[in-house]
Amino acid sequence: MKRKTFIGFVAPSVILMVALLIIPLVVAIALGFQSFTYLTLNARKFVGLENYQSILLDSRFWQAVRFTFLIIVIVTPLEMIIGSIVALLLDQIPKGRRGIFVSLCLTTYVSVPIVAAYMFRGLFQSDGLGTWIIEQVTGQHLIMNEFAVKMLILAYGVWRDTPFVIIIVFAGLQSLSLEYLDAAAIDGANRLQQIRHVTIPHLAPLLMLIAMIVIMAKYQLFDAIFVLTGMNPIYHADTIMAYNWRTAMELEQLGKANAMSILTVGGLMIVLIPFLVRTWRSQTRER
Template sequence: MKPREFWPFVLPSVLVMSALMVFPLLFTVYLSFHNFTLGESPRFVGWLNYARTLADERFWSALGFTLLYTVCVIPAQILLGSVLALLLNEVLHLKRLLISGYLLPFIVTPVVGTLVVGWMFRDRGFNSYLLSLLGIHIQWFSDPMAAKALIILYGIWSTVPFALIVLYAALQAMPSEPLEAAIVDGATWLQRVWYVVVPFLRPVLLFIAMIGTMDAFRLFDSVAVMTKGGPGTATETVMYYTYGVSFVELLLGRGSSIVVLSVLIILVILAPLLYRTYRDIVGSR
């Protein structure tokens, strides 16, 4: 299809999506330079909201845990998703049943999933009981490190199915000729995976990493349901901290400054991935 024939079909959607994304972002930037509370007119304060946010230890604590969550969850998501997708690609029987089982965490509503996990890890929960039989007693919701580990483990459990289904779809679209040539050359299964499959999946892996990074910075539901940011502020994420500032303290101007800073941090993190993706696209032409 020629570009002249292509744009009339996509232009309305592009305009609507741009309006839905660009206007809220610009309004957020506008609010970040104002002192604004509900029921009052915005009052321009310049960079004061940013200065107060950057001077707040809670912001740095929330950012630190968000980055820790990102560093732990995304590699585990990609690794486990890749292994499961490769194994699923080799299975000949019961494939539909296995796919249904793997996708269960992806289907469950996040709030329901976090409620169930929270109950299981309470002091008298099922998982805590099993660990106590082994002589292991962990205070999941009063020990900061244990609470962080629980949020991270739930994040891995809930995000692996997304990586699995995307990677499995990519494997189904992979041409068989390179693998057949590698088999003829005597390559082992691990060599075929590392030298043939992984290079083919690299754009997909970068895509999963980018989506995972953005999801990590909007992590809210599991924290709100399981730990409420506690103990103390140990498990506060950037999004949960933003919620507290904006809708508990009703400081919408400061909350907007946190959102703008979060977007800038995400762009800094994603810049190398976007550049690598751009190079792959240009190199494939």
């Protein structure tokens, strides 16, 4: 393709990206150095690095960071393990019978996060089935305190995102030729050894990629927090994104909120840049 035609074809995409992603990000960086509220949108005051300073000294921000990382550290491995096991089992049953299982997994994955969180919460409301079961087992009233809400957030994460892992790992398994496994079996490897030495190495790059996607999604977790805590500060269950929201929408410190977004983007870049560099290399090598 000639350069001129190329420019003609990509121009709309590039214009959209510049106007709707790059310029807003630059604006966010600029706003991060200013101080303003909704009432003073057009009377902003330049304050330099003051917003960043106030974020780094804000104990509630660090609490949010800690809780976000707690979610990542606990939920990601659980999702990956449960998801891979279910995918391996799903691979075992004949094609005709998989449909229903895949549909149900897919349903959970495509459900709207806000609504899914509400449905999950529904089980543990005062009229919920989960509440009743817990009360029957423990003999105590279920009180939604900080601990209970945090556990609910973790459980929600595992429930909602495991199907994503299942679907992708399952698709990855379809590309694994049975011949390798046959060869391993003939050499006397038992089932666990086959998984350990054939299946896992085959899936390793894919698993890494899934882990990265899952971690980045958890890092930006917001919708579920909104529903499961109702943004009530007594639960101390803000994630970074939720605290960012609180700063913007409830405390109305818009400059500080913008600065916090920029810090979040910076944090994400630590994970993203090695990945981007690798993609860049593979893209330029093809050419």
